[in-house]
Amino acid sequence: MRKILTVGTIFVSGIAVATLLAVVFFSLFRPVSYAQTSPDVKDDQKMLVILANFKDTTVLSPNPEQVLKTMDLVNQFYQENSYYNAAIDRGIKVTGVKNPDRGADVVGVYTLPISNDCSFSPVAGAAISAANNDVDLTQYTGVVILAPFNCPWSGTDFPVTLQFAAKNGPVSLFVNEAGLPSPYTDAQIEPSAQTIAHEIGHALGLGHADMLDCGDVALAGTCTDVPYLGYFGIMGYTVTDIDAIQREVLGWLSSSNIQTVTSSGRYTIEPLETASNGVKVLKIPRVTSKIKTQYTVDGSTETCDSAVSTACKYPYFYIEYRQPIGFDTRLPSKIFTGALVHIGPGGPTALPNP
Structure with missing residues (x-):
């Protein structure tokens, strides 16, 4: 039976984070060979x-x-x-x-x-x-x-x-x-x-929300990209809110909404659904100068040795917190009891995924 990346607690490079409900991989842009133009994501x-x-x-x-x-x-x-x-x-x-x-x-x-x-x-x-x-x-x-x-x-x-x-x-x-x-x-x-x-x-420039199937391990060295199976957002297959990574891409999160975490500690985040200037997202590098990550997706094995390496497709964990507000009332109740974690390239300057 396929494991859906559901675990209890995650430890990322020595950084303490909250309860992990799921890890979902997002391919942020369509793999097109020509320039993609999108409407202004801040206009009607x-x-x-x-x-x-x-x-x-x-x-x-x-x-x-x-x-x-x-x-x-x-x-x-x-x-x-x-x-x-x-x-x-x-x-x-x-x-x-x-x-x-x-x-x-x-x-x-x-x-x-x-x-x-x-x-x-x-x-x-x-x-x-x-x-x-x-x-x-x-x-x-x-x-x-x-x-x-x-x-x-x-x-x-x-x-x-x-x-x-x-x-x-x-x-x-x-x-x-x-x-x-x-x-x-x-x-x-x-x-x-x-x-x-x-x-x-x-x-608007978004690709599909996918899932990484890593078998019995939350995030293994060899994972399979399962298209459309991103359960926690409209770009997967549910009419629920857009996740933190894609909101950052669209420019809907301000700098005050995102805190980059580089050291262990306790951090407080607000629900992603609420409009405020508070911290809603923790952005955690998966790779540091002391840690190298090797993973295989679709048969291609790559080693990430830097959070900004072009070989590192998914160098960040994004920690967000969902509550039953607005369209997220459609999510299962267990989602609201802890943090939701996605991995992705981060930022609107991310390169299209091949």
């Missing part, structure tokens, strides 16, 4: 939802209000996670242009002149062309295309912003595609919001 994300059918599919047309409720939940998620506060210009929100008090504007349903297709570009091009006559696309940051895809995924995104020749001039948009539930009932709102929020996370 102006979203347009395009409802579409294919010429060879017939589904019930969703009630636009159900779609708006879905996007309202996406907006609530990102406001909470970015510590949104308009008065101090902090965080982001997801809104419409015509409906600035809702999570998006909604247009359609359009019947696209193509058959059901899992390829990204044909669907994106057809849907945006259909909506181009009805809306000013230059007013939006991103587009979500909801269609009855018959594909092996619930949602997908293109890893760079796309350029379109809109009726009001050229426009650069990030584009996500997600399956259109039929019928679109209240029960479908949260699962759809989870998919869309996950894909928007990619547009």
Whole structure:
């Protein structure tokens, strides 16, 4: 049976830390070979939802209000996670242009002149062309295309912003595609919001939350990267809060929220979910001048001899503390009794993982 990296107490380079619930590996950026541009992670994300059918599919047309409720939940998620506060210009929100008090504007349903297709570009091009006559696309940051895809995924995104020749001039948009539930009932709102929020996370520059399976040992020399199995965040497979590493990448944690620990001692951290200037994260180097770490991931063995070595993909432990606040009320109660530990490269300057 697979061990899910759950242990009692962890000792890291002689630094005393709290109870460890899990260790999760995060691949922070998609391994793309071209420049990836993302929207400003401190500005409002102006979203347009395009409802579409294919010429060879017939589904019930969703009630636009159900779609708006879905996007309202996406907006609530990102406001909470970015510590949104308009008065101090902090965080982001997801809104419409015509409906600035809702999570998006909604247009359609359009019947696209193509058959059901899992390829990204044909669907994106057809849907945006259909909506181009009805809306000013230059007013939006991103587009979500909801269609009855018959594909092996619930949602997908293109890893760079796309350029379109809109009726009001050229426009650069990030584009996500997600399956259109039929019928679109209240029960479908949260699962759809989870998919869309996950894909928007990619547009903001985040990769998937994975897990390192190290067998019977909490963190062994040989571990297997298990994709998507990061249980404690939206970039894994639960509609729960973005973790500390990814909040640092997005610039949503201030310098006062992160304490780098280099000596043994007792440290106090606040819940990650609360908006404050207090310490929320302990950042602990896994490697010092006296310690070398060798590990194997996907068959590649590397030795880290410095916390800043390019060979050291995951040189930091991040210690965070979760409480049942906001979207984290969906986590199991045992998560709230101790610290949560992730490993990762740390900081927005981390290199893409190969």
